[in-house]
Amino acid sequence: MPEIILKETKEFLRDKTYLFFFLLFPAMLVFLLGNILSSQDNADAAIGAISIQYYVEAKDPQSAAGIDDFARAISDGNTIKMEKTEDLAASQAAVKDNSITAVVVFLEPAGIQIYEGRNSVGNRTVAAIMNGFALTNKAVLSASQISPASLQDGGSVEGIAADGNSVGAISDDAMSIDRNFVTTKDLGVNRTILDYYAISMLTMITFVSLISGTYAFTRERDNKTMNRLILSPGNRWSLYIQKILGTIPQIISQTIVLMLVSVFLFHAHYAATWKGNLFLFGMFFCVALALISLGAFIGLFLKTEPTATLMPILWIAMFFGGTFTRMVNIKEVTPYLPNYIVQNAAFDITLFGRYGMGLQVIAVSAVLFAATLTAGVLVFNRKEEQ
Amino acid sequence: MADIVTVSNLVKNYGDLCAVDHLSFSVSRGEIFGLLGPNGAGKSTTLSVISTLSDYQKGEIIIDGMRLEKDRMGIKRIIGMVPQDIAVYNHLSAIENVKFFASLYGLKGKKLSDAASEALEFVGLSDKHKMKPKKMSGGMRRRLNIACGIAHAPKLIVMDEPTVGVDAQSREHILNSIRVLQSRGATIIYTSHYMQEVEEICDRIAIIDKGKMVASGTSQELVSLVTDIKTFYIDTKFGASFDQDEFARQLKQLPGVKNVLIDDNVIRIDISIQMESITRVLEQVISKGLTIYNIHSEVPNLDTTFLTLTGHELR
Numbered sequence: 001m002p003e004i005i006l007k008e009t010k011e012f013l014r015d016k017t018y019l020f021f022f023l024l025f026p027a028m029l030v031f032l033l034g035n036i037l038s039s040q041d042n043a044d045a046a047i048g049a050i051s052i053q054y055y056v057e058a059k060d061p062q063s064a065a066g067i068d069d070f071a072r073a074i075s076d077g078n079t080i081k082m083e084k085t086e087d088l089a090a091s092q093a094a095v096k097d098n099s100i101t102a103v104v105v106f107l108e109p110a111g112i113q114i115y116e117g118r119n120s121v122g123n124r125t126v127a128a129i130m131n132g133f134a135l136t137n138k139a140v141l142s143a144s145q146i147s148p149a150s151l152q153d154g155g156s157v158e159g160i161a162a163d164g165n166s167v168g169a170i171s172d173d174a175m176s177i178d179r180n181f182v183t184t185k186d187l188g189v190n191r192t193i194l195d196y197y198a199i200s201m202l203t204m205i206t207f208v209s210l211i212s213g214t215y216a217f218t219r220e221r222d223n224k225t226m227n228r229l230i231l232s233p234g235n236r237w238s239l240y241i242q243k244i245l246g247t248i249p250q251i252i253s254q255t256i257v258l259m260l261v262s263v264f265l266f267h268a269h270y271a272a273t274w275k276g277n278l279f280l281f282g283m284f285f286c287v288a289l290a291l292i293s294l295g296a297f298i299g300l301f302l303k304t305e306p307t308a309t310l311m312p313i314l315w316i317a318m319f320f321g322g323t324f325t326r327m328v329n330i331k332e333v334t335p336y337l338p339n340y341i342v343q344n345a346a347f348d349i350t351l352f353g354r355y356g357m358g359l360q361v362i363a364v365s366a367v368l369f370a371a372t373l374t375a376g377v378l379v380f381n382r383k384e385e386q
Numbered sequence: 387m388a389d390i391v392t393v394s395n396l397v398k399n400y401g402d403l404c405a406v407d408h409l410s411f412s413v414s415r416g417e418i419f420g421l422l423g424p425n426g427a428g429k430s431t432t433l434s435v436i437s438t439l440s441d442y443q444k445g446e447i448i449i450d451g452m453r454l455e456k457d458r459m460g461i462k463r464i465i466g467m468v469p470q471d472i473a474v475y476n477h478l479s480a481i482e483n484v485k486f487f488a489s490l491y492g493l494k495g496k497k498l499s500d501a502a503s504e505a506l507e508f509v510g511l512s513d514k515h516k517m518k519p520k521k522m523s524g525g526m527r528r529r530l531n532i533a534c535g536i537a538h539a540p541k542l543i544v545m546d547e548p549t550v551g552v553d554a555q556s557r558e559h560i561l562n563s564i565r566v567l568q569s570r571g572a573t574i575i576y577t578s579h580y581m582q583e584v585e586e587i588c589d590r591i592a593i594i595d596k597g598k599m600v601a602s603g604t605s606q607e608l609v610s611l612v613t614d615i616k617t618f619y620i621d622t623k624f625g626a627s628f629d630q631d632e633f634a635r636q637l638k639q640l641p642g643v644k645n646v647l648i649d650d651n652v653i654r655i656d657i658s659i660q661m662e663s664i665t666r667v668l669e670q671v672i673s674k675g676l677t678i679y680n681i682h683s684e685v686p687n688l689d690t691t692f693l694t695l696t697g698h699e700l701r
């Protein structure tokens with residue numbers, strides 16, 4: 001058995017085409033998609049610059065000052081700009097000719113009126129900002145009526161955002177401009193779009209293993225070496241299993257190399273813990289092994305060139321499965337694609353440390369491996385080489 | 387000489403097509419046995435069945451005392467196959483290729499290294515042991531193909547057209563190697579489209595066509611099946627008064643002479659092979675005071691025999 005595994009490994013490591021497609025190309029894609037194309041996946045770029053002008057009807061100077069403080073606070077000088085206007089008609093005209101995103105009118109005695117422009121994403125963003133403002137005011141008002149003490153020194157309302165990175169606190173001097181009532185704490189890995197592509201490329205090479213599995217037998221046929229292998233004193237089922245197991249070094253090397261290059265060269269992140277990364281590796285290993293076994297089974301019947309036949313199918317699955325960009329998501333198709341499911345399980349492990357979906361993927365892979373291996377052995381045992 | 391291969395009434399069908407039809411033959415231990423037949427005659431199928439690659443429907447095959455249907459694994463161990471197609475791995479060096487295939491037969495460690503080196507030396511590639519097949523010439527690749535099939539020192543070597551597409555030098559090397567293998571005790575079943583090769587190295591030859599045995603025997607025996615005539619051409623110079631017709635009549639009366647034709651100072655004479663009566667013919671020529679400038683003979687060869695027996699040329 002070690003002879004065939006050793007031979008397969010040598011062939012893999014000496015085949016420049018294989019090395020390019022299974023080791024170098026995926027690593028390059030992590031870098032290219034993560035850095036060059038990442039701007040197209042960036043939320044800031046998707047929303048664009050938000051320019052808001054606001055008009056205050058309120059006569060109460062304290063309220064007006066609070067609104068001005070809020071406008072200053074959310075203006076980051078880059079993406080969001082909120083400026084005061086005294087000429088409501090001129091601002092409305094600016095919205096109409098698309099020079100600004102929207103005009104917000106703070107009504108007297110209470111309420112907010114938004115005059116929206118033509119940028120629907122911008123409109124939704126402005127509405128979200130103003131809803132947040134209104135809800136915060138409402139919370140402070142409720143607290144002042146129900147429990148004024150909670151707004152005194154030491155009292156605070158806290159919340160942790162879903163991403164685990166920000167902590168909000170409304171305290172006794174919440175509306176003072178001298179105090180930041182939103183602070184951030186780094187509770188984990190600082191994620192970038194590279195992390196997305198590190199996982200999606202790992203999924204890609206894992207699914208391309210289907211093709212290398214197909215080559216396990218078609219290449220022996222093309223080399224005319226199949227008959228020599230069959231002639232050697234050994235059972236056919238043993239030969240079939242050895243050929244499948246012979247691909248293990250390839251699976252291990254392609255997965256490890258991509259993970260290491262992504263992390264150490266391109267500074268992408270997988271799971272935050274060793275255990276998570278090990279589990280992630282194990283899951284992709286199981287999926288790759290199952291796909292190689294499936295590929296080998298297909299290779300027993302395939303008369304055409306495997307890459308030319310299978311690559312278009314895989315490419316379509318990867319395109320609609322969000323491997324190349326997360327922007328493609330068709331709800332009737334995408335969630336059912338195997339690569340999307342594996343990718344999601346990987347995100348579950350890396351982002352949230354949840355292993356349930358990963359375990360399901362491993363279980364399905366094990367069943368697929370056992371089924372295709374058994375079927376392959378049965379067919380190979382009866383198949384007559386010409 | 388005991389038989390190492392005995393094939394009796396072998397039948398092999400591919401669906402409705404009968405590729406081998408009740409074929410029987412035997413191969414003696416230590417001989418080079420040639421299998422001849424036109425394309426589609428069933429020789430590759432026969433080799434495929436003997437070497438355990440293909441199943442068969444009827445018949446009995448005994449190799450080195452083992453029945454094929456019962457001891458497939460035992461037979462695999464003693465057979466070495468040199469296929470018509472060059473069956474090597476392009477990403478492995480020559481020595482790695484030979485080692486890999488020999489290792490499948492259980493050779494390990496020093497034994498494996500020695501066997502691989504010896505096989506490469508045998509085919510004249512020991513100085514190219516690190517070279518990869520894709521960088522080798524056609525002849526070198528053929529020789530490597532042979533080395534991969536013989537490194538485990540098989541008792542029975544099946545060679546399917548091992549000299550296809552090689553230069554004269556490599557062919558000579560391969561044919562010499564086959565003779566050496568025979569001298570070391572191996573039995574060789576050999577197929578080739580080169581009739582001259584088969585005549586040259588095979589001890590016995592079987593001609594098969596449409597899956598059936600047409601004839602078998604030594605090259606001489608096969609030729610004698612279709613004709614017993616040998617043609618001689620004697621170049622001489624007749625004088626102007628020499629009666630050529632009378633002389634032809636006299637020659638024709640000699641025992642064993644079948645036909646005489648004199649044309650343009652050349653006597654063409656057909657003589658029975660069995661009679662071996664050329665001496666009397668020559669005595670007659672000399673007695674007439676004629677000078678013999680040249681003499682050559684034409685024997686019906688295996689090509690002619692094959693054509694006569696099967697009705698078509700080998701290719």
